[in-house]
Amino acid sequence: MPTSHAATADRLDRAQRAVAEAGWEALLVSAGTDLRYLTGYHAHVSERLTCLVVPAQGAPLLVVPQLEAPMVQAAGVTTALHAWGETDDPFDVVATHLREIGAPGGVGISSRMWAEHVLALTSAIGATWELAGPLMAQLRMRKDDAEAAALLQAGQAIDRVHARMAEWLRPGRTEREVGRDIAEAIVTAGHEHVEFIIVGSGPNAASPHHLLSDRVIESGDMVVVDIGGVTEDGYCSDSTRTYLAGGQPTTEVLDFYAVLQAAQEAACRAVAPGVSAQAVDATARGIIAEAGYGANFIHRTGHGIGLDVHEDPYIVSGNDLPLEAGMAFSVEPGIYFAGRYGARIEDIVICTAGGVQRLNVGTRDLVTVDA
């Protein structure tokens, strides 16, 4: 389901108001999820400049390579278009437009615009660039009902993949072989494409951002499986479960896994409007530290999710942002023993008026899979 015109018109309105409030002349949004959020157009990120100019006042202008203009029209974008020809200078097009609307002055610029585009714009016009990331985060952080529904759909799809894990994950196979099967299942389950696949077995389970390797999974290994895809609407899933590849868990494993499960559960339950992001982190961290594993929990508790897998709000110490209804993020504590093994449990949750909705509901127990 494409983003509705009403939704993007409202988002552009809110963006314009935010630009005016920030005291900027304009906001420049390059190809990426900010552009998709504001216009519904999923642009190629490439050397050819795509740039939405959102002035504090007046009509926005979308500058796109001529060869991609048909895609903008197909996406139903109603914003005024400037399609630049293959030998035109798109930076000059943007600079001329900015001059017409009053820049130089403060101009917000996408946090993830390519450096070569920023430097070319700087040569074309001497505006004072302001990083637009915080402004865009304010617009995107609270999900509307359609976005919450899209995230739920993504969450249900990734739950279906985890539910099938015993079909592929077993001793004797490599992480990469298991990963290939998971990739196919992520698409079959209802995603448009795979975003990432982590299959961390044995000692690799202690490396939180490990991806895939040719390591052969051994009987008795703990295996961290952290997977996500992107739906046709552009919304992301992200869920981790930890499996035991046959054998019996040791007492030590049972002990730290129980602590992890309790911490993840308590942190999910702590989510409510008005509670700070760092309080959710402290809930998980407190339980893990109390049990003596504080030094083994080496990352923040979570990250926001939407059109990007990682976006605001970050669930981390130092972030005193009060949670509000509509904020969607992961709750994913982990306990890791370098060189030996580790575990993580991750759900996506949405803060609601009444508390919290969990988008991933598959079992969080240490599931044993074997031949």
Ligand code: ZN
């Ligand atoms: Zn994850």
Ligand code: ZN
């Ligand atoms: Zn995550």
